[in-house]
Amino acid sequence: MSTIKRRPGRRPGSADTRGEILAAARRVFAEMGFDKATVRGIAREAQVDPALVHHYFDTKEGIFAEALRLPLNPELVVSTLLEGPREGIGERLVRLILKVTAVPETREPMLALIRSAMTHDHAASMFRDFVTNALLYRVADALGVPHLRIEAAFSQMFGVLMARYVLKLEPMAGADPEExxxxxxxxxxxxxxx
Amino acid sequence: MSTIKRRPGRRPGSADTRGEILAAARRVFAEMGFDKATVRGIAREAQVDPALVHHYFDTKEGIFAEALRLPLNPELVVSTLLEGPREGIGERLVRLILKVTAVPETREPMLALIRSAMTHDHAASMFRDFVTNALLYRVADALGVPHLRIEAAFSQMFGVLMARYVLKLEPMAGADPEExxxxxxxxxxxxxxx
Known part of the structure; x- marks a missing residue:
């Protein structure tokens, strides 16, 4: 299947194209997992030029985050952590995660992905590859933090989100974000x- | 249904009785949830005297932990935390949780319960009531720790168990317990x- 072939009647760069790339990306990620999927493969599946995929989403991580409607774009997390003083990283990270998960429209797709990962090995593997390679290891390596320590930080925030939004433990569920x-x-x- | 009525041919106190009480407890917890279930109700369902239920399991929390094959008996957690110096609580708790979850036979039933709680509201409600009322609030109140702080501790350890055993993030999954x-x-x- 040629990468330049397009379905008749579709203009390159239309809103429709963007949506079709996302739909293609969901199929490719579901079939191949995060690590093995490529921008080229997603472009082929969407029948568009790879340059167009890059134009819309920059990176594979960006496509993944949007395709699964994840509220946490890795770029945003990395830049939030790296910008500003090192001694404020804890506060910036906690505030960012509580902020992006405060809105049900962005939180629910993430919880849906986590639920899948908890109950299906394939989804767990995809979630694991994305979380580690696109998010945790990148942040850890950029800051010179051992991978185990960043996974301890991930575990704390993952547990807080589960306690707050899934298990709904009180007083955690109703606690003020600043607290x-x-x-x-x-x-x-x-x-x-x- | 009388609480003293027994099925013919069964001796009180046999291994069979114990197993039937657990089976009855599972039905009662599933139907009523943890908070509304009572030892008396479980005894009625098992067609035994409530004293026999107490004889085998002491408390409702104890029955619940055994009925769901939970590796964490609340009594054990509370006594482990309360015995010994206050400044060693963190180490004792982390070591206890890693120890009881190290064995697949005790870990898997707990993970099964958590998976149910992640995907079913009723299971989430039962898990929440048990975790808070039987475990977290008791420990918090015994030690004079605010409930929110103990839920932050719970979130850390819950997240670690998910990262280590469900998502299997490396290096967390293969890390030495002492590390x-x-x-x-x-x-x-x-x-x-x-």
Missing amino acids: LVELLAPTIQRYFTE | LVELLAPTIQRYFTE
Whole structure:
């Protein structure tokens, strides 16, 4: 199948093209997992030029985040952590994660993905590859933090989101975000700096 | 249905009776949830005297832990935390949780319960009631720790178990327990003492 072949009647760069690339990306990620999927393969599946995929989404990580409607674009997390003083990383990370998960429209698709990962090995493998390669290892390596420590930080925030939004433990579920920032930021900060 | 009525041919106190009480408890917990279930109701369902239920399991929490084959008996957690110096709580808790979840035979039923809680509201509600009322609030109140802080500690360890055993993030999944104790104990200690 040629990468330049297009379905008749579709203009390159239309909103429709973007949606079709995302739909193609979902099929490719579901079939191949995150690590083995490529921008070229997604372009082929969408019957568009790879340059167009890059034009819309920059990176494979970006496509994945949008295809699965993840509220956490890795680029945003990495830039949020790297910009600003090192001693404020814990606070910035906790605040960012609580902010992007506060809105049901962005939180629910992420919870759906996590639920799949909890109950299906294939989804767990895809989630694992994305979380580690696109997010955790990149942040860890950019900051010189051992991978185990960044996974301890991930575990803390993952557990908080589960307690708050899935298990709905009180008082965690109803706690004010700023109270949680105060409580959790020193934990995250310690993993990043000690 | 009388609480003293028994099926013919069964001796009180036999291994069979114990198993039938657990089977009855599973039905009662599934139907009523943890909070509304009572020892008396479980005894009625098992067609035995409530004293026999107490004889085998002491408390409703104890029945629940055994009925769902939970590796974490609340009594064990509470006594482990309360015995010994306060400044060693973080280390004792992390070590206990890693130890009881290290064995697949005790870990898998717990993961099964968590998977149910992640995907079914009713299971989530039962898990929530048990975790908070039988475990977290009791420990928190015995030690004078605010409920939110103990839920932050729970979130850390819950996240670690998910990362290690469900998502299987490396290096977390293969990490030596003692390395994890060293990494996580200060986090838990801070929630309990600061």
